Amino acid sequence: MEKLKDLLRSNDLKATHQRIAILECIDKFGHINIDAIYDYICEKYPTMSKATVYRNINELLSYDIIEEIKLPHKNKKYEIKKVPHIHLLCKRCSKVEDLFLETKPFFNSITSHTGFKIDHSFIVIDGTCRACQQS
Ligand SMILES: [Zn+2]
Ligand SMILES: [Zn+2]
Secondary structure (H helix, E strand, C coil): CHHHHHHHHCCCCCCCHHHHHHHHHHHHHCCEEHHHHHHHHHHHCCCCCHHHHHHHHHHHHHCCCEEEECCCCCCCEEEECCCCCEEEEECCCCCEEEECCCCHHHHHHHHHHHCCCCCCCCCEEEECCHHHHHC
């Protein structure tokens, strides 16, 4: 909770209960789509409207506090902004895992092979997670 308040304050945003509730929810689930955020918030704060939730999410996005992750054939999900990482998407249970790997050597080899200058990358690897392989 304090961590989330600090995150807002370090971006000169007031730690309103709406923003805290949204960040808490995203933090809890790791990667979550907007409808699931809304359902979660609704249970805790029945008076918060969908418009308010959406407006706050857009605001947090514009401050780069949260990030949108685009997954193939799926709704967009949101996560709290972290250092760049790779996403592992399970095709069976739709779980998204973060993988923090050093990508610099990989990107350097792309540039040296193609001359392409990389500004930004978004890597999603799909497959079957460990739990689903065992079930
Ligand atoms: Zn799975
Ligand atoms: Zn992630």
